[in-house]
Amino acid sequence: MKTCHTVWALCLSSIFALTACQNSQTTDTGKVDNFIEVYNQISTADIKRHIKTLASNEYEGRLPTTVGEQKTLEYLESEFKALGYLPGNGDSYLQPVELIEMTADPDMTLTIGDNQFIYKENMIASTKREQNLVDLKDSDLVFVGYGVNAPEYNWNDYQGLDVKGKTVVILVNDPGFENPESGKFQGKTMTYYGRWSYKYEEASRQGAEAAIIVHETEPASYGWSVVANSWSGPQYGLVSPNGNADRVAVEGWLTLAAAQKVFADAGLDFATEKEHAKTGPYNKALNLKASVTVKNSFKTSQSNNVIATLPGTSSADEHVIFTAHWDHLGKDDTKEGDQIYNGAHDNATGVAAALAMAKAYANLTVKPKRSTTFLIVTAEEQGLLGSKYYSENPIIPLKNTVANINMDAMSVLGKTKDVAVIGMGKSELESYLEKAAKRQNRHLVQEGRPEAGSYYRSDHFSFAKQGVPALYAKGGNQPIDEATAQYRKRTNVIVRGCYHQVCDQFRESWDLSGIQEDAQLLFEVGYDLVSSDDWPSWAETSEFQRQK
Structure with missing residues (x-):
């Protein structure tokens, strides 16, 4: 049986096809x-x-x-x-591209409340800022649901919230994934709002000091080992004129088990809070503080795009x-x-x-x-x-x-x-x-x-x-x-x-x-x-x- 999204896509394709037939060369x-x-x-x-x-x-x-x-x-x-x-x-034929290679020292611990989480075992933390040391200290923790600000879907998890200097905790994927019949977003099909890259970008725009995504295998579409291996070791980026000072200071991940423990320490049930976040824009202070120190080494290099025109x-x-x-x-x-x-x-x-x-x-x-x-x-x-x-x-x-x-x-x-x-x-x-x-x-x-x-x-x-x-x-x-x-x-x-x-x-x-x-x-x-x-x-x- 076709899903609603499949039917919609086929109908949309037909409409687009008609438009193209009217506007472009369509025969030999x-x-x-x-x-x-x-x-x-x-x-x-x-x-x-x-x-x-x-x-x-x-x-x-x-x-x-x-x-x-x-x-x-x-x-x-x-x-x-x-x-x-x-x-x-x-x-x-070349366009020079300035690259920066950044490596976080794995000897780090994330502290939230009275709990400590271990690098690669149940947490990952890094920074895109071109600094040797980033010190997140006693930052207020706020749950911001899916961390989405999408006007076209009438959805803003940051509505009325000031997160400047705070650490936001974010669900992976977008609100449609686990509630595909709700008509929210595009159902099972991930939108860009579900990507980890968007979540860090939006948290940065909102002025947060750190952003931590809760990993879950099914909505992420990959296991924790992918996060642990992909986000550790040398990480590459583009050289930024401001040294990425406009990015959140710390970008991180927590395992589901670690997140459940954090929410329990805040007197909350993770599953219940996630249900709230699925039904509509949602945020809630966790009344806990987060601390982590990221020691960073980095070096720059130059690569090239190739561009040719007829x-x-x-x-x-x-x-x-x-x-x-x-x-x-x-x-x-x-x-x-x-x-x-x-x-x-x-x-x-x-x-x-x-x-x-x-x-x-x-x-x-x-x-x-x-x-x-x-x-x-x-x-x-x-x-x-x-x-x-x-x-x-x-x-x-x-x-x-x-x-x-x-x-x-x-x-x-x-x-x-x-x-x-x-x-x-x-x-x-x-x-x-x-x-x-x-x-x-x-x-x-x-x-x-x-x-x-x-x-x-x-x-x-x-x-x-x-x-x-x-x-x-x-x-x-x-x-x-x-x-x-x-x-x-x-x-x-x-x-x-x-x-x-x-x-x-x-x-x-x-x-x-x-x-x-x-x-x-x-x-x-x-x-x-x-x-x-x-x-x-x-x-x-x-x-x-x-x-x-």
Whole structure:
């Protein structure tokens, strides 16, 4: 049985499709050049060549600021130059990105009331402030429900509350997740208000001194070990002009058991307070104080985004930007045996698709009216930092950026009957995608587990936050035939098991026809946009709107 959200998304998709049919070229008769020829030239051979090169041991896992970066930059610049693309940043194909690596001393304890919580065991604390020492001392503790301030949903957990200098305790995910039939937010589908990054950002805007998120496995979509391992050790960020002084001093997590203990010490039942928070905006003083000292070491370095442009004709100042991240995890000299995290699937596949599409645009005999730009970004693995930097320091004005189309970890599982739209129902870009999918006899579906918030976990999100409609879609889960189904069963085990592992290497056994098909699909979406005067819009219920 379809959920309410699924029905809504399908209806919205139909509306968007009608709008697009009225406003854009929708048939091949409108494509007056060699579109079909270059569409068919997007090949598995080209895709394979790029993946094998970028994921080879020579590139040492493509870690930012290493020799692997330098080799990657040289390869990308050479490829774009050979295709006739112009440097996207003045006379350079590079946009420098200043990074900062921060490491918190694990020898710390969080004290709340009479209880002490241990680093990685039941709490995590860190800081984004560029300081050697951050000392949170006797800070008043306030429960702010989901920590959401969302006018479009008539929801503000901070309403009437002054949290300046205080520590806010926040539930993970958003109010719709555990109450999907309530009509609140988007049900099981996570909105950006459910992401930990938003919660820290909003707490900072509210003037809080610290923000602590309560971890629960199901609404977070990952276990405590992910928090403990991901948030410990070196953490990366962008160099900030004010040293991130406008961020909360301490960003932390508590296990569910630790949070239950804190609430009990405050004379409250955690489950009861959570129920209150689910039904409407909610906050409550806990009458406890929190203290923790974070000792920080940090160093700065420089990495680079790659940007290349194929100028348009009559509307060259308007751009469609394709993104993919070139970076991966580098190498670990302490490991025995294989030490290189080659990153073949994540994300040599996305870069390979981008280069194959760039070739197709370059081979069009009639150049589109708008410009086509490829932005291959750094430091995605460190928190979307390259795309975040670009979106906050755009080379092409955001008001002139028609749309963003992103490629990340493309499917090596063969052709599919469906196209998975990550964040389905967010913008009119899906109407262009639906039209392009029909050429391949495919249909659109919502991605699996939308409650995990995957829309907010790749580089297109950096554009979405700035109001630029952004599309993230790739092959779904319905194999084209039985042979492909059997191949998927064998290969998917390896792909999942090798995520962020040294075994993420190129394999001759990979069926790259799914990447080819998805690259053709997204090529057509981009083609229709650069060939038209359309400005796609967000859905009214989306968290994002184009900045005025």
